[in-house]
Amino acid sequence: MKKDLTCISDLAKKEIIAIVKRAFEFKAKSDCGIRHENLLNGKFVAMIFEKPSLRTKVAFELAAAYLGGIPIFLTSSQILASGGGEHGRESIPDIARNLERFVDLVLARVYSHDTIKILAKTLKKPVINALCDKHHPTQALADLMAITRHKKSLKNLKVAFIGDGNNVATSLMQICATVGINFAIASPKGYEIPIVEQTVGAEMAKKSGVSLHFLKSPKDAAKNADVIYTDTFISMGQENEKAKRLRDFKGYCVDSKLLKFAKPDAIFMHCLPAHRGEEVTNEVMDCQNSIVFDQAECRMHIAKSLLTFYL
Numbered sequence: 650m651k652k653d654l655t656c657i658s659d660l661a662k663k664e665i666i667a668i669v670k671r672a673f674e675f676k677a678k679s680d681c682g683i684r685h686e687n688l689l690n691g692k693f694v695a696m697i698f699e700k701p702s703l704r705t706k707v708a709f710e711l712a713a714a715y716l717g718g719i720p721i722f723l724t725s726s727q728i729l730a731s732g733g734g735e736h737g738r739e740s741i742p743d744i745a746r747n748l749e750r751f752v753d754l755v756l757a758r759v760y761s762h763d764t765i766k767i768l769a770k771t772l773k774k775p776v777i778n779a780l781c782d783k784h785h786p787t788q789a790l791a792d793l794m795a796i797t798r799h800k801k802s803l804k805n806l807k808v809a810f811i812g813d814g815n816n817v818a819t820s821l822m823q824i825c826a827t828v829g830i831n832f833a834i835a836s837p838k839g840y841e842i843p844i845v846e847q848t849v850g851a852e853m854a855k856k857s858g859v860s861l862h863f864l865k866s867p868k869d870a871a872k873n874a875d876v877i878y879t880d881t882f883i884s885m886g887q888e889n890e891k892a893k894r895l896r897d898f899k900g901y902c903v904d905s906k907l908l909k910f911a912k913p914d915a916i917f918m919h920c921l922p923a924h925r926g927e928e929v930t931n932e933v934m935d936c937q938n939s940i941v942f943d944q945a946e947c948r949m950h951i952a953k954s955l956l957t958f959y960l
């Protein structure tokens with residue numbers, strides 16, 4: 650296993666499968682009331698968060714605590730992580746050099762993927778990307794766990810993502826391509842998954858023998874899908890583009906009409922937070938086939954699994 654988890658392509662297929670398998674073991678124990686195990690033996694986990702979070706923060710803080718580790722939550726206002734130089738307290742490499750002396754692992758949610766790369770390069774300890782502008786790998790692992798939980802087999806599955814070709818879509822596309830799940834995405838012009846990430850995905854898909862489709866029409870993407878997935882049209886840091894994005898994403902809301910193009914037993918997924926009435930209707934969020942809260946729960950089992958693998 651590589652030292653860091655910066656994006657899905659850091660993981661081999663067998664590593665992804667092992668992480669998800671261990672997460673299921675943690676879930677089975679948790680379902681029997683066994684949450685605490687002293688596997689981390691007092692190891693320290695620094696959690697740098699430049700952006701807000703509910704699921705990732707709670708999942709990793711609890712995972713560390715349940716496993717006998719000690720999480721230390723650091724917000725941007727405390728350390729001004731990306732504001733090095735003129736506006737910040739100190740540079741990213743200096744933050745890393747300090748943390749190197751104190752903690753055993755760094756989890757970081759940041760604006761720029763470059764910050765993750767600098768942290769990973771500077772620290773000799775593991776760095777896990779808890780979301781950046783380009784990737785959300787811990788989410789994709791939980792997504793795979795949730796799909797595995799709700800579908801009999803991963804064979805011949807099709808995941809359809811409707812909306813922005815963002816961090817969540819990129820990591821989902823790459824994990825599907827790696828483990829062998831067909832993937833289609835429909836995005837408006839100008840909001841596609843970046844070509845460089847599509848190319849990485851295409852190589853993975855070629856190896857595992859599945860197809861990737863980058864489309865415009867939500868209906869075409871949703872056709873015969875086993876999973877319909879969406880995320881916000883306005884990611885953290887894009888708030889000033891809200892009005893334009895809401896205009897550009899008109900017609901991309903996942904509603905009951907769109908779900909009809911998918912298979913009758915298709916599940917609905919969303920990384921959350923959801924913006925009801927924007928990328929998804931209330932009806933779909935709350936329908937029987939919506940697994941969004943199971944999916945959220947998977948974040949914690951995956952967090953436990955990741956902490957044990959990387960520590």
Ligand code: CP
Binds near residue numbers: 703704705920921
């Ligand atoms: N899905 C997800 O990462 O949620 P948070 O932003 O609340 O952590």
Ligand code: NVA
Binds near residue numbers: 780815816921
């Ligand atoms: N694409 C969203 C995901 C939030 C979990 C964002 O980056 O804000």
